[in-house]
Amino acid sequence: PFLANEANHVSSVDALVERGKLWLYQRRFIAIGDRELRDYARRAMADSEVGLFNYIRDQLPSRKMARWETTVLARRSEDGRSVLEWLQQPPRRKSINAIRERIARIELLKSLGVHDLDLDHIAIEKIRAYAAQLSAIRPVKYRELKDPTRTLRLVCFLKMTLMQAS
Numbered sequence: 001p002f003l004a005n006e007a008n009h010v011s012s013v014d015a016l017v018e019r020g021k022l023w024l025y026q027r028r029f030i031a032i033g034d035r036e037l038r039d040y041a042r043r044a045m046a047d048s049e050v051g052l053f054n055y056i057r058d059q060l061p062s063r064k065m066a067r068w069e070t071t072v073l074a075r076r077s078e079d080g081r082s083v084l085e086w087l088q089q090p091p092r093r094k095s096i097n098a099i100r101e102r103i104a105r106i107e108l109l110k111s112l113g114v115h116d117l118d119l120d121h122i123a124i125e126k127i128r129a130y131a132a133q134l135s136a137i138r139p140v141k142y143r144e145l146k147d148p149t150r151t152l153r154l155v156c157f158l159k160m161t162l163m164q165a166s
Contacts, residue, residue, distance in 0.1 A: 020037050
């Protein structure tokens with residue numbers, strides 16, 4: 001139960017293993033083997049991921065999620081890059097064009113309804129971790145991902161992008 005609860009707040013198996021070791025030490029339990037503790041941590045993280053996926057799916061119908069994916073993978077007419085690549089680009093220095101671009105990002109994300117998604121019950125570390133995983137990959141690699149990882153990464157990335165832009 002401890003690892004399952006902690007899995008909701010940490011972003012990696014390694015961090016969960018460290019918390020598990022600390023918990024065992026503080027309660028003066030005999031430490032279990034690293035491999036066994038790591039297996040428990042992996043199971044707890046997988047269960048946490050499925051729970052988070054179901055939480056998002058309850059708020060986000062599959063039709064709307066398909067629209068988000070279509071929009072994000074579409075090519076932009078301005079520069080030929082995908083919308084995902086455009087959103088992954090870090091904000092530029094302060095200028096009129098940078099402000100216009102930031103406003104365009106906010107308008108796009110709001111038109112998708114990202115602002116309506118309630119992720120307040122999810123630890124910001126988890127949102128950041130999933131967003132970071134998507135911000136480092138190209139659209140071709142995104143298409144290869146399977147659910148729940150695919151959905152979690154996209155939703156967290158869009159939510160984090162909106163938070164950073166606004």
